[in-house]
Each structure stands twice: as structure tokens, then as C-alpha cells.
Amino acid sequence: MLLRNLNFNGESLPASVSEPYTPTAQKFGSGTSAEGLYSPELRGELGAGLLDLHAMDDTGLLSEDVDSEPFEPSPFMPKEIDDDEDDMITGNQLGPADNYNAVTSEKEINTRENNVAKIKVVVRKRPLNRKELSRKEDDAVAVHDSSSLTVYEPKLKVDLTAYVEQHEFCFDAVLDEDVSNDEVYRETVEPIIPIIFQRTKATCFAYGQTGSGKTYTMQPLPLRAAQDMIRLLNQPVYRNQNFKLWLSYFEIYGGKLYDLLSDRRHLLMREDGKKQVCIVGLQEFEVSDVQVVREYIERGNAARSTGSTGANEESSRSHAILQLAVKKHIIVTETRRQRDRDANEAKNTKAVGKISFIDLAGSERGADTTDNDRQTRIEGAEINKSLLALKECIRALDNDQIHIPFRGSKLTEVLRDSFVGNSRTVMISCISPNAGSCEHTLNTLRYADRVKSLSKGGNTRKEQSTAPTIPSMRESSSAPSYPLSVEAEEVPNQIQEKRPVDISRRGAENFTSNSSMEPDRNNFSMIPSYSNRGKEENGASGLNDRERVDFSSGRTVYNSKAQLIQNSANAQEDEKVTRVSPPRRKVIREDKSEKQNYMKKDSGIEFMR
Ligand SMILES: Nc1ncnc2c1ncn2[C@@H]1O[C@H](COP(=O)(O)OP(=O)(O)OP(=O)(O)O)[C@@H](O)[C@H]1O
Known part of the structure; x- marks a missing residue:
């Protein structure tokens, strides 16, 4: 199997490269030229089907002038507060609650939270690639407006007469091939960012056939989100409350977890007393600068497992999960500090909210894997198994079942937070436009349609095809109830937090023995006994x-x-x-x-x- 490590430039790195890592830049515009990273030459163009895995679009997320030319303020982002105001009302004068109220009332917060759907399903169509164009493949997907599309499926009658079956779908948003990554961010993640600071756990994941653009879509999002989050953290209201941003990045490969920011160290997943899933040994890094975030992401991407499949030369063979967590740092008194001198710093933080970005490995059929080696097929089986488990969970939620089989796979365990409690989920369904991928595309869209039905505020229009009329199930499927979690949670001690200053020492620390790094004896992955199995x-x-x-x-x-x-x-x-x-x-x-x-x-x- 071709195993390649790629950096943001799309350059291949030898698999053995795992030098200790130190972020070079702490400020915008310093260090490597951002323009170089996103220059058109490096981004390349669509070609031979599958090039340029980590290409950015023309909207490039970070450029040298990012500091001087910030993104247009979002209607979802709280109004910037002048630092002068901060001078007048300092954090010492106000308690956290007062600070909070100073910015916005409870009612306003609730309104803002309610305006963001529990589950949002967005479809993104990629353009035909060079390979498809050279094969003169038809574009079988027509995007009508910002929320609907039609798939034209070529079919054969029994007497071999060709005909086209039309399938219409409606989603929260449909983005066509001309839509930039920047617009994708605005449509999907941006509205969620402010409510992360109000104890919300959010997940954004891309789903779709291999080669449909999941990685292309997902990769720029965390960086943009981090930029907005850091901007919010710098607002007096949050700064006074000592809110900080922490980043972690890991992958699920072959049913096992690996820390992408810690030399692919094997991680274990455990459930704590509060039934919260925590990842033992996962390193988290405090970040306060977008440039540093970018470097962490690049480093994680370089460590990610990719390979070549029949459908994508640079296929992600793992599910990659990047988490940005907002934590409140508790200021401890001198006496207490002395008492806890040796205690892990993690004990002095409380989780406020987090957002996870999940780039799922591509779903592919057995038919697509014929020219792959055994390892790739085994990977494919594992990927399909976890995607199937995800589907089972979604079905169970759809059926309002009491038991949701989250333990069906590592992926669903990690995603558990996304579907319960005070959560927000954005699913980006990526589709390939070529007629040859119609079957895949329809499967992806049907799957997305199912997820959409979990959302209370979902659109009621269902797929319509020229086949006999399909009745809607919306009326009978009620969305699950989401208990609200109101208190910030204690951060699990097992998670190892690192401040940027610690990074240079990280390499050495990685090799110090970690008692949690034992064989996965308590593997939660088991084949669930689904009541709706079959x-x-x-x-x-x-x-x-x-x-x-x-x-x-x-x-x-x-x-x-x-x-x-x-x-x-x-x-x-x-x-x-x-x-x-x-x-x-x-x-x-x-x-x-x-x-x-x-x-x-x-x-x-x-x-x-
Ligand atoms: N919207 C888009 N605009 C331009 N190019 C795109 C777009 N989406 C995807 N591509 C290109 O298509 C190719 C495949 O995309 P990508 O690797 O993101 O697919 P994937 O769904 O992540 O595949 P896999 O699941 O196998 O990892 C890449 O070369 C990428 O640059």
C-alpha cells in the first residue's frame, strides 16, 4: 500500500520523518510565507482524478494580510467590545456572571442558541475532475438553488432501453461546485462558534464516497474556526473569565486511536464515571495564535494515514478528528496552589465547550477495491464497519430508541457527544457529480436525508423520484430529546494538556513511560446487538x-x-x-x-x- 504523509502543501514526506516539533511562528505573517503555502502553483488544479489532496481554494484561509484584513464580521458572532470599555469595567470588578451579562442577556443567548439547528445537513458537490472530463462523463447532479438538487440517474429498462430517473432532494443547504471553502465555512461552522462558549459540544463531519471532496472540504474549517474562536477569546468577556483554547488531533485507523500530534502514539478510549468518553493519553495544546494552530494542523495532517485506492490516489484511510476545546482556567489561591503543587494542571481547568472536526475515511464499495492489495481491502472493511455503526446509531436515534449503539465502533464512541446533550452537529455530505458515481451519490444523499430527519427543525421535503410516490416519514419520526447540560465539566485528568511552551520538550516526554499506554485490553468495540439489526x-x-x-x-x-x-x-x-x-x-x-x-x-x- 502506498502510505504517504502529506503536508499542507501537498508535498510527500517520508514516512519516517518524525522530528521533534516546535512551532516557529507565534505571530501572523512571521515564519513561512503563508502565500507560499496557498499559492496557485502549490494548490495545483484538478487533474488525473485525484491530485492535490490538501489544496485550498482561492479564498485561502490564511494569508499574510490576515491580521490587517480580518474576515467580514459574521452576523452570528457577538459584537466586538471596545477594549476601552474593558478599562472601565475590569474583570476584578465584575464576577464571571456579571461579565457574561455585560455582553448579552440570558434571553439573547437562548435565542442565539435556538437559531442554530441541532443537526444541520449540508451537501457539497465537487466539480468534475480531469479524469472524468477526459472520459466525457456527464454531470448527473443539478443544483437548483441553495437548498435543493436533482440527481439524474441513467438506467436501463429490462428491454435495454435507456432512461433517466430523477431524484430530487432538499437539504438545509446545497453548495454547488463553484462554492469556495470560505463559503462552506460560513454556511456550516461559523454560526456554531459563539455557542461553543456557552457550553455546547459541536461536531462537524464530512461524509461521502471516496474522492468526493471530504478532505478538501474539511481541512480548511478548523483553521477558520480557530481564528474566530481566538478572536472571541480576546474579547474582554471571555478574557476576564480566563477562557483558553486547546487543540488536539487524533485518528482512528484500523479500529485503533493514534495521536497525530504525538508521533502517532497509540491511545485508549475510556468512559469515566459520568459516562463521558475520554481518550487516555491524548495530548492537548493550548493555542492562542492562528499561525500556531495552522502548524499543529499541518503536523497532524503529515502524520495521517493516507493511501491509494481504486477511486482515489490520495485516499484518507482513517477517520481524523481535530478538536478545539474552550476551557476555563480556574485561578487558584496561593495556599491551594501550594497544596496542589504537584497536581496536573488539567485539574485547574474546566471544559466549557468544544468543536470536533471529523474527516471520515471514504466509503467505497467492494467493486471499487478490486485493484487494491490485501491491506487496503482490510482497511476498507474496517472503514465500512465503522461507517455502518454510525449509520446504525443514526437509525436508532431516528427510531427514538432508548439504546443507541454508540459502542458499535470507536468512531461512534467518539461521536457520541455529537448526538446527546447540548450538542450541535453539522454533516457535510460530499458528492461526486459524474454519472458513473450516481449510485454512490444517491446513497450519500439518502443517508444525509436520514440524518436530516433527526433534526427537529429539519426540512420536511423528502426525496421524490419518478418511481412510485414515496411517502414521507417525517410525520412519524420525532427528534430525540436533548437534555441540557448546564455546568462546565471537570476536564478528565487523563487528557494530557500542553502549553505551547512545552512543545519543544514534547519529543522527550513522548518517550517517557506512560502508564496508560498499555495494550488495549478494555476494547469497547464490540458488535452491538441492535434491535433493528437486519x-x-x-x-x-x-x-x-x-x-x-x-x-x-x-x-x-x-x-x-x-x-x-x-x-x-x-x-x-x-x-x-x-x-x-x-x-x-x-x-x-x-x-x-x-x-x-x-x-x-x-x-x-x-x-x-
Ligand atoms: N470542491 C472542490 N473543488 C475543487 N477540487 C476538489 C473539490 N473537492 C475535491 N476536490 C479535489 O478532488 C480530489 C479528491 O478530494 P478529496 O481527497 O478531498 O476526497 P475525499 O473524499 O477526502 O477522498 P477519501 O475519502 O478517499 O480520502 C482532490 O484532488 C481534491 O483537490
């Missing part, structure tokens, strides 16, 4: 529940999954369903073994089928 296999045709129709009669079998579950309690109704589609319960047992085989079929699994 649904996936049942939908082997690629149609999801609400699309299951009796094509012979053109009659819809059932309106929704919720209805189906109700029906399963009623034997008579079950019988009725059986005639056209195997009863759910029966399928569960039968499919259990089928599913196991399915999982074992190496990367032959067809995710989302």
Missing part, C-alpha cells in the same frame, strides 16, 4: 425503508419505520408486511449470521446498500 441487509437493493414499495403493484408497503415498528407488535400487520417485504423481526434473526458473513467479506462490503 434493516441494512434488508435494504440490499439500495432503497431505504421509506422507499420500499411494491413495484409490481406500484403500491407503497408502509409509510415509515415508526409505523413498521408498531406493526411488528401486531402479528396481523406483520403478516401483511411479510407478503411484500420480509417481517422485520424475522429478518433480524436470519440476518444476524448473514450480517456476520457480510462483515467478514473483507472490503467486499457494500456500505449503504
Whole structure:
């Protein structure tokens, strides 16, 4: 397998390069020329299908003039407060609560929080690449406006007559191929940033077929977010409360966790007493400068596992998770400081909120992996397994199930925060426009549609196709309830925090023994016993529940999954369903073994089928 480490410039680094790392710049514009990093020559252009994995668009996130020319103020960002005001009302004069109220009332905060949807689903279409253009492939995706699109699926009738089936979708936002990464940020992450400071856990993840633009979309986002967060931290209201920003970056590869900022050190995942998932040994770094953030990101990207697949020459073979956490530093009294002299500094911080950026590894079908070696196929199987577990969680949430199988994979354990409590989730579904990828594209969009239905404020318009009318399940699927967490949480001690000043020593520290770095004996990853197991296999045709129709009669079998579950309690109704589609319960047992085989079929699994 081709294993390449890339930096932000798209340059390959030898896998062995793992020199101790010291951020060079602490100020904008110093150190390496930002322009050099984002210059058109280095960004390259779309070509031979898959070049330039880490290319930035023309809106380049950081340029030398970033300091003098800040981003246009967002309507979501709190109004800047003049530093003069700070002189008048100092942090010493006001308690934290007063400071908070000085900026905005409780009502305003609530309004702002409510304005940001719990789950937002955005679709991004990438342009046709050079390979697709040279094959004269058609663009099968038409974006109509900022929220709807149509997929034109080429099909063959039984008598081999060609026809096109249209599928219409509607999402919170649909971004076409001309949309820049900057606009993607504005549409997705920017509205969430202010509420991170109000004890919200947010997640932004990209989902889609391999080569559809997930990495291209995700990579610029943390940097932009960090820039906005640092700007907010510098506002008196937060500065006086001693809020600080911390960064960590790790990947899930082959079901294991590796710290991308600590020489790929193997990490363990544990649940604490409060059922909070914490990652033992993960190093966090305090950051107060965007340039430093960028260097950390570059370093993490360089350490990330990438490889070549049939569909993408520079494919991400892992799920990469970058977290930006806002923490409140507690000022301890001199006596207490003495008492806690040897204690970990982590004890003196409280988590306020965090945002996680997840670049999921690409979903691909067995058919796409034929020219790959065994290692790549094993990776593919692992990737598909975790994406399947994610789908199971989303289904369970969709069904309002009490048990959500978060432990189905490391990925879903990490994502747990995104779906429970005071959370916000943004899913960016990346799609390839070429007709040859239609099947994948439809799967991605159906998946996105499912996620959308978890959001209370989601759009009610569902996919419509020229096939028999598909009834909406919106009416019966209610969004899960989100208990509000009101207090900042104690930061788990296991997380190792590092201030920038510590970085130069990091290399040495990495080699000091870490008792937590023992073999993963307590591996939480287990095959969950889903109550709705078998649904996936049942939908082997690629149609999801609400699309299951009796094509012979053109009659819809059932309106929704919720209805189906109700029906399963009623034997008579079950019988009725059986005639056209195997009863759910029966399928569960039968499919259990089928599913196991399915999982074992190496990367032959067809995710989302
Ligand atoms: N919106 C876009 N505009 C221009 N080029 C794009 C866009 N999206 C993706 N690309 C290009 O397409 C190629 C594949 O993109 P990328 O590597 O981000 O895909 P991916 O979904 O992350 O793939 P994998 O899952 O295999 O890692 C890259 O060369 C990238 O530069």
C-alpha cells in the first residue's frame, strides 16, 4: 500500500520523518510565507482524478494580510467590545456572571442558541475532475438553488432501453461546485462558534464516497474556526473569565486511536464515571495564535494515514478528528496552589465547550477495491464497519430508541457527544457529480436525508423520484430529546494538556513511560446487538425503508419505520408486511449470521446498500 504523509502543501514526506516539533511562528505573517503555502502553483488544479489532496481554494484561509484584513464580521458572532470599555469595567470588578451579562442577556443567548439547528445537513458537490472530463462523463447532479438538487440517474429498462430517473432532494443547504471553502465555512461552522462558549459540544463531519471532496472540504474549517474562536477569546468577556483554547488531533485507523500530534502514539478510549468518553493519553495544546494552530494542523495532517485506492490516489484511510476545546482556567489561591503543587494542571481547568472536526475515511464499495492489495481491502472493511455503526446509531436515534449503539465502533464512541446533550452537529455530505458515481451519490444523499430527519427543525421535503410516490416519514419520526447540560465539566485528568511552551520538550516526554499506554485490553468495540439489526441487509437493493414499495403493484408497503415498528407488535400487520417485504423481526434473526458473513467479506462490503 502506498502510505504517504502529506503536508499542507501537498508535498510527500517520508514516512519516517518524525522530528521533534516546535512551532516557529507565534505571530501572523512571521515564519513561512503563508502565500507560499496557498499559492496557485502549490494548490495545483484538478487533474488525473485525484491530485492535490490538501489544496485550498482561492479564498485561502490564511494569508499574510490576515491580521490587517480580518474576515467580514459574521452576523452570528457577538459584537466586538471596545477594549476601552474593558478599562472601565475590569474583570476584578465584575464576577464571571456579571461579565457574561455585560455582553448579552440570558434571553439573547437562548435565542442565539435556538437559531442554530441541532443537526444541520449540508451537501457539497465537487466539480468534475480531469479524469472524468477526459472520459466525457456527464454531470448527473443539478443544483437548483441553495437548498435543493436533482440527481439524474441513467438506467436501463429490462428491454435495454435507456432512461433517466430523477431524484430530487432538499437539504438545509446545497453548495454547488463553484462554492469556495470560505463559503462552506460560513454556511456550516461559523454560526456554531459563539455557542461553543456557552457550553455546547459541536461536531462537524464530512461524509461521502471516496474522492468526493471530504478532505478538501474539511481541512480548511478548523483553521477558520480557530481564528474566530481566538478572536472571541480576546474579547474582554471571555478574557476576564480566563477562557483558553486547546487543540488536539487524533485518528482512528484500523479500529485503533493514534495521536497525530504525538508521533502517532497509540491511545485508549475510556468512559469515566459520568459516562463521558475520554481518550487516555491524548495530548492537548493550548493555542492562542492562528499561525500556531495552522502548524499543529499541518503536523497532524503529515502524520495521517493516507493511501491509494481504486477511486482515489490520495485516499484518507482513517477517520481524523481535530478538536478545539474552550476551557476555563480556574485561578487558584496561593495556599491551594501550594497544596496542589504537584497536581496536573488539567485539574485547574474546566471544559466549557468544544468543536470536533471529523474527516471520515471514504466509503467505497467492494467493486471499487478490486485493484487494491490485501491491506487496503482490510482497511476498507474496517472503514465500512465503522461507517455502518454510525449509520446504525443514526437509525436508532431516528427510531427514538432508548439504546443507541454508540459502542458499535470507536468512531461512534467518539461521536457520541455529537448526538446527546447540548450538542450541535453539522454533516457535510460530499458528492461526486459524474454519472458513473450516481449510485454512490444517491446513497450519500439518502443517508444525509436520514440524518436530516433527526433534526427537529429539519426540512420536511423528502426525496421524490419518478418511481412510485414515496411517502414521507417525517410525520412519524420525532427528534430525540436533548437534555441540557448546564455546568462546565471537570476536564478528565487523563487528557494530557500542553502549553505551547512545552512543545519543544514534547519529543522527550513522548518517550517517557506512560502508564496508560498499555495494550488495549478494555476494547469497547464490540458488535452491538441492535434491535433493528437486519434493516441494512434488508435494504440490499439500495432503497431505504421509506422507499420500499411494491413495484409490481406500484403500491407503497408502509409509510415509515415508526409505523413498521408498531406493526411488528401486531402479528396481523406483520403478516401483511411479510407478503411484500420480509417481517422485520424475522429478518433480524436470519440476518444476524448473514450480517456476520457480510462483515467478514473483507472490503467486499457494500456500505449503504
Ligand atoms: N470542491 C472542490 N473543488 C475543487 N477540487 C476538489 C473539490 N473537492 C475535491 N476536490 C479535489 O478532488 C480530489 C479528491 O478530494 P478529496 O481527497 O478531498 O476526497 P475525499 O473524499 O477526502 O477522498 P477519501 O475519502 O478517499 O480520502 C482532490 O484532488 C481534491 O483537490
